[in-house]
Amino acid sequence: MELLLFSLLNGVVYGMLLFMLSSGLTLIFGMMGVLNFAHAGFYMLGAYLGYTIAGHLGFWAGLVAAPPLVGLLGALVERQGLRRVHRFGHVAELILTFGVAVLIEEIVQLAWGRPAKSYTVPAVLDFSLFRLFQSTFPAYKAFMLLISAGIFVFLFFVLARTRAGLIIQASLTHPGTVAMLGHNVPRVFMVVFGIGSALAALAGVIAGPVLGTFPGMAQVLGSIVFVVVVIGGLGSLTGAFVASLVIGIIQTFAVALDYSLGSLLGGLGLTVARTGFLSELWPITIARIAPILPYLLLILVLIVRPTGLFGTRES
C-alpha cells in the first residue's frame, strides 16, 4: 500500500516534469515540423542559470529570472537561425538545432566546468511534507508538482480560451490563411519557440536540485522526451500530457515490481525451460528492464498507431 502510493506520487511528479519539457517540444514540432534537438539543451541551460542566479540572489530569483533569459535565447535562435535556414528545408533546420544542442553542451562545460554542481533545494522547502507509515514525502516534490500542474492549466487556458491561443492553433494547421488575415505568422513562431524554450528552462530550474545539475543532464532526459512526444502524437499537447504521465508512472512502477519475465509467463499458465535458447532471459525482473520500457512502448505505438496516441499526422 505504502509502496503503491509513493510509487504513484513519484511517478506523477516525474511525469509532470516530462510534460513541462515535452509541451514546448511538441508545440514547436507542430508548428515547424522540426524536432528541436536543442530542447533538452535549453533545459540544461535553465538548470545552470538557475544555479548561478540562486548562488547570488537566492533560489526564487533563479526560478523567476532563468526561464525568461533562456526563452529570449530560444527566440533568438529561431529569429536568427531557424528562420534563415527554413528555405533550405527540414534537414537544414534539423542540423541547425542539433548544432545548437552540441554548442550548448560545450558552452556549459566551458563556463561551469564538468563536475556536478551542488544545486540545493531552498531552505523554505527543505522539509518533509507528510509521513505515511515509514516514508516521508519531501515538500519540494509537492512544489514541483504544483508548478508543473500550474503550467499545464495555464497552457490549456491560453491555447483554448484566449485570442492569442486561437491564432497559435490556427498557425499550426493553416499558416497561409492566418497570414492572409493580417497576422504576423513568423512572429507567432518566434514567440512559441521562445515560450517552449522558457518552459524547458523552468523544468531545468526546478529539476536541477533533485535530478542533479551536470553536463550530461540534457542527454539523459533528452531521449526520453522525444519518446514522450512521439508516443503522444507529434504536435498534440493532450498527447504529450497523457504520454508524460504514462511514462512517468510506468517507469516508477516497473522499478517496484520484482516479477521476472519467466514468472509472468508462468502466471499465464506457460512454463519456461530452465536451459536452452533464451533461458537467460526469463529470470530478468521487470525492475531491471524499467529504463528501456518507454522505448519498447515507443516501438509498440509506432507499429500499432504510427500517428501516436493523439496525433493526426504520420511521423
Next chain:
Amino acid sequence: MLSGRHVVIGMLALTMVAWLAPGAMAADPIRIAYVDPLSGPFAATGENGLNQFRYAAEAINKAGGVLGRPLEIVPYDNKVSPQESLIQLKKVTGDGIQFVFQGNSSGVAHAISDAVQKHNERNPGNRVLYLNYSAVDPALTNEKCHFWHFRFDAHADMKMAALTDVIRANPKIKKMYIIGQDYSFGKAVADAAVKMVGQKRPDIQIVGNELHPIGKVQDFSPYVQKIVASGADAVITGNWGADMINLAKAANDAGLKVPFYTYYAASDGVTAAIGAAGIDRIRLVHETHPGNPSAPKGLGDYVAGYRKLHPKNDVNQPRIHTGLNMLALAIKKAGTTDVDKVAAALEGMEYTNIGGDQILMRREDHQALMPVYISVHTNKAIVYDLDASGFGLAIENKVEREKVTQPAACKMQRPS
C-alpha cells in the same frame, strides 16, 4: 612583399627550430596515458582522478623524475564506455605510449585488459602495461588475470570481507538490502555480499538484491521506496559517481534512516549531497587512512597541498599516488621503460604508501595486498573534510592486510 620562396624558407627554418627545441630544452618525458571519463555523468570522478595523477606526477618530477626524465600524464576521454575505451587505447598505442592507467568501471577494465593482452601477444616489440588503480571486479586478477595487468586497489571481495566483519559485530542488523549498478562490478559486490553475509551472519535475511542501469537513473525515489517497503535495517551498495549522489539524495528525501555500507559514498560531490542526514549512518570501506581524527605523518601535508590547488576537490584515491610511485620505482629498478622488464620489477614489490600502510604487489596475480579501513561519514573531529563541506570520513576500524587477503586463483602466463 614576401615572395613564395621566402615563405618556404622561413617555414623550413621554423620547422627546424621546432624540431630541435624540445631536445635542447628538457629530457624526453615518460608519457603515461590516463584513460577515464572526462565527459558525461561520471566526468566529475574522472577529472578529479586526472588532477590527482598530475599532482602525484608533479611531486615525482620535483624529486628529479624517473631515469632523469619527467613523467607526463596524457588524458584520454573514454566516457566510461568499453567501446570508446578500445578506440582510445588504439590512440594510446598509436601515440607510442607504453603505460596506461584506468580505474573507473570494471566493465571498461575488462575491455582494456583483454585488448592489452591481445595487443601485447601480437606486438611483442610494442607492448603496453595496464595499471588498474580502481576497477575492483575480483575476476580481473583471478580468472581473467594476465602478465600485463596490475591492480593497486583492494578488490571487491577483499573490501566485502572487511565490511562483513563489521556487519558481523552489529547484532541490530537483521534484514539486509543490496543495491548496485548493473554491470560486472555491481554484480561482483552483490555476489560477495550474499556469500559473505551468509557465511558470517546466517541469521541475516537478504530482503532485496537490486541492480539498476549504470549512469541512467536520475531519480532513485522508486528504488528507495522499495528499500523502505522491504523493511530492511541496513543497505549495502557499490554505487559510485552520480549514481551514489542520486541514491543518497533520494534516501535523504524519503527519510530513510537505516545504515548504509558503501564502497564509494564520499567525495566528488557525494559527501556534500549526503550532508547532515548521513552522520554516523553512512560507512565506507576503502584503502588508506581517511586522515581523521588524526592523520598519519605525510598524508596530511599531501592532502592539504592538493586542496590548495583544487579547493573543491579531495585526494579521494590515495591509490593513485601508490600506483604512480610504484610504477616509477619499477622503471627505476628495471633501468628502462621496456614493458616486460618494468612488469617483472613490479611483481612482488613492497611499498610504504602515503598513509604509512605496507603494500605488497602479489606476484601470483598482480593484486596489491593492503590493509582496509572502515570509516564513517561525520562532521565531528574532522580535520580534513571532503567536498569542502565540513563533513568527512573518520576512521572506525582498520582491518589488517592478512585478514583481508583472499587466496589467489590466477594461473599467470609469463612471456618467455
